[in-house]
Amino acid sequence: METHLSRYIWTHTRKQQLWILLVVALSMIPYFLSFDLPKQIVNGPIQGDGFETPGATQPFMPISFDLPIVGHVDLFSGFELGRQGTLLALSLVFLVLVIVNGLFKFYINTYKGRLGERLLRRIRFELIDRILRFPPNHLKRVKPAEIATMVKDEVEPMGGFTGDAFVQPALLGGQALTALFFILLQNFWLGFVAALVVALQAIIIPRMRKRLLVLGRERQLTARQLSGRVSEIVDGIHTIRGHDTSNYERADIAARLGYIFKIRYDLYQWKFLVKFLNNFLAQVTPFLFYSIGGYLALQGRLDIGQLVAVIGAYKDLPGPLKELIDWDQARQDVQVKYTQVVEQFSVEPLIDPKVQEVSVEPAPQLSGALAAVNLSLADDGGAKLIEHVSLQIHPGETVAITGGTGSGGEALAEAFGRLTWPASGRIVVGDNDIREVPEAVIGRRISYASSEVYTFQGSLGDNLLYGLKHAPLTEVVYEGDRAAHRRWELLEAKLAGNPSLDINSDWIDYAAAGATGPEDLFAKVRAVLDVVLLTNDVLALAVRSTMDPVEHADFAGEIVDMRGALRRRLEDEKLSDLVVFFEPGSYNIEATVGENLLFGTVTDRARWEQALENHPFFKTVLKRAGLHEAFYEMGLEIAENVVELFRDLPPDHPFFQQLTFMTSDEIPVYEGLLQRLRGRPLEEVSEDDAIRIIRLCFGYIETRHRFGLLSDKLMTKIVEARSEFSDGLPADLMGIIEHYEPNRYMASASIIDNVLFGRIGHKHTDGSDKIRAIVRDLFESLGLDGKVLAFGLDFDVGAGGKRLTAGQRQKLNLARTLMRISDFYVFNQPLLALDQRTQDRITRNVFAFLRDENRNPAIVWVISNPALSELFDRVAHFENGRLSKDETAQTPAKDSDYKELAS
């Protein structure tokens, strides 16, 4: 990258800089005209210069000039205007000049701003492009947060500086020189003195500022490290707390902040010292003028008029000079930042841009073998991971790499996956070094998966198809405004040196997945999810999500229809007791008392709590239904039980997670409440206290809490009161409750709850698993599984995939690899987070899947379970970084041998 910012700016914005310079020069004309005008207005029409006699007129806007040889030229003799007329005319001209000046300023500022923003875009893109091409060993050393700050914050001032990079010095330098020249004209010696002081300023101040730059660089470095540390703290917060090292971190941060403070304070001191000196030098010149000039004038060697003119002209010198020095400071400042950033991003050897060139063509099949040739790999510290290994994997061959952790097999697999570069030797495919073959070929025809997974924020489906997004394959046709916008986008991208690849294009390479388009891609997704045993997880995610029944009206209808089918199915399998369905006429023993009473769910918790306390509706209905007293008694019992159970536990005890009635800080409140209320009839209890007790009932589930509080009679009463809640609900409470209706989809409930339309019994430990299996089966038999799965693929996996378990992430990563048809699959223990049994199952599935459909890709698999080696053609065994055994796997004759021996 270019090391000098000025040169970088000049290379990329030469034409624009020259244009803006021209415009600035042009803008000077009205600018200087407007200087002269006020004097004319005051002297002329206001003070009456030239209007001495009443009715006198003056020509307005005469155009005449003197030319050598030709003499006086009179182009236009002007309008003859009276005193007031001239005042008005001159004032209007002043207004016009104000507007013209303003417009010039507006144009120049926007132009400069745009120039700066374009350059900023260019720099940022170039930096990120470099990150994409960093060699692997460098990536291990950099901290993501530091790199991110550099791209985001540190280059930002460069954009602001771009517009001023050349215009400012030209303009201000011009102004300063003009002033200096004028002084010199008036009196050579005074001009000489002024020039000397200016020269002094120009030499000393930048030198002093050198130190400022050094400090500035340090400040930038420490600030960047601080941001790296902060992100480390956030990432490692559990480790920090787990090891009780938070105070160590505090100490570290305090030390860093102290250091940053010291640098910043130094910076201030020095900065203001420089400022002081600068101001002093600027002010010392007039002192010299007054003293020396005055002395000369007294002696009669200098004309007083000249002295006044010199002092007047000098007023115009410090302004531009100061700004010029400020500009220089800004220049050095951004130059320092720029150098810093460029240093960080000048990493050798970067991957050649040709290797990553966009290719919309399908990648050709690799015909040669993938081979390590005399390969040695070293870690960052230089320790050898593997030494002089040669291993060839022929197309279609399956090779197991064994040897366990640290033996070198994993390192070899990483090298095959281009995660590390050889210390010596080569990795070739056919005859070419894999680092020189375009990624468009290698990245598509060799697929690598390890247990180190990166899941991008977005939907599960996006992550699954991520490995197919190599190039924009369709040309999007834009119309109307969007077409105009696209043209603008392309133009701007070109001007800022960005690529014109269209993010809105369909990037999914269907052919690479063995599909023809979006329609049959889903079948492949399905198959791959089945292979890695992720289908169940995705379905589970899908059925737990909610859905808008208006948007998906058909599907909602189908789900409502499933309710009957589910019942029949459960009856057929004699599992009717697994789910207790919501029936308008009977009490659901597995649901809360609240749900049973409302026969619906509360959709707006906050409003519900409020209504419960304040709204007279609940109380009157409860009283009318004869439940008021019963609920009060029941609430008291619940409170007694809960207080007894949880009284002694510390507030952060994990058992509180199972307490649904109240929070840990409410326990003492209820304890006090109980002492007050015990033994007193309901009539004597205040309304507020009664509500606090009664609300406990709403969360009670007899089968879950087992306090023995629900009698048949009470249940019947609750069911009878339901209609009051559904029919008599006042208008202002509408929308708080969504009622259960057997023929309607409930928007606030998840898909599974909508299918069940009931609650799973507590007594079956694996009840929810069983139900899920049955529901899944039902979805399949009704042909709805695809639709459900699509909802699961929409699941947002969160930042870094944190909403998935580690196992799910690894499965997803493997699935992502399998989505693409490749010639070589390199698997580096991709499923470490799973238990051995599942790992084995998935390994076998993957083999069956990749061997299916007459495909015959080569598979290299670093396996931890030696029993799996029977699946492979060859086993390469590593020990201490060397290939110790490379043999064709024995045909599974072991069993028969053993049997022979036994007999």
Add this chain to the structure above:
Amino acid sequence: MLLKDEVEMLRRITLFAGLPPAKLKLLAFTSDRVLYGAGESLFHQGDIGDAAYVILSGKADVLVSTSTGPVKVAEVEENSIIGEIAILCNTPRTATITTTTPLEALRIRKDDFLKLLADFPEMAVEIMRVLADRLSQTTSELTEARSRAQRVEA
């Protein structure tokens, strides 16, 4: 069965006998009551252990899978606790439990169980005693089996 009945059941188990009734009630409250039909499995050998079970009623077989198929090594019945080893040592289940009659059990989640052990050292001691008992029993069975094997060889 209500919470207070469960407390009565828990009290009869040696492991919990020393606990104050309020704590037993808390244990019962935080646990799930689960129901199995005959022939169902509470857990399988090799699973990750996430809970221990106290059998309230019913019987079950303890099966260990070997190369020749599952072998029954013991039988458990009401008032016994099972599955606590896997949650104590973080190891996969060492055996499969399959019911022989309808069975009702209290399922104590791993975290709750460990928390209880931390809160009540006397329970931890009791656990140690039970485990030591089992170990000595297993050792004597092993010795017996070895000597039998030697006799056969001789």
